Amino acid sequence: MAQQPVYKVIFQNGSEVVEVYARQIYQSDLWGFIEIEEFVFGERSQLLVDPSEEKLKNTFSGVKRSYIPLHSVLRIDEVDKEGTGKISEAKPRGNVAAFPFPPNHPGQHGPED
Template sequence: MHIFRISFINQAKVYQLYAESVKQAEVFGFLEIRNLIFGETSSVVIDPAEEKLKAEFGGVSRTLIPMHAVIRVDEVEKRGQCKIMELDGNANITPFPNSWFRPDKGADS
């Protein structure tokens, strides 16, 4: 089984999720993530950030993330802790606005 760690920006926060399947979506400009992996429910220690992610993505069979929001995708040997991190004001990571479709210069002329 392959395990992928996906880091992306969502609502000015950095999300870090683990999944079994990552591929380019059929929808242009999106990354498709399937089979999200969360921690064991029998674990004694409960991480509030991971519980928030479970609540947000509970019942989701696949999610589409805009390509411009993805920071990186790594294939890892074992699952780590899913996280939501605040985007530091001094960080080098900022959402970059992008228009995928631009009108041709000569289209209206």
């Protein structure tokens, strides 16, 4: 039997960059979201405990499925095996930022229509 793939998903949540591993990821029926299921965390048999991974475990404990906005996703990789999830501070890249704009919903028209 073939081993089920593992995906590394990196997304931005406020001022944090979150890296999680999951077995299921797909485009959601909710417009503009991806769904992440079956989160994978490292083994507890390690001697050292990573506080950011513990924070992730606590954040996603009891979560069956998570919906992440597409515009927050930085990268999705299919990997050979799971790694250690982590939360880190997003580092600003100079003084240039993306201009915020409202999402264009299907079937919705602008004021000039």
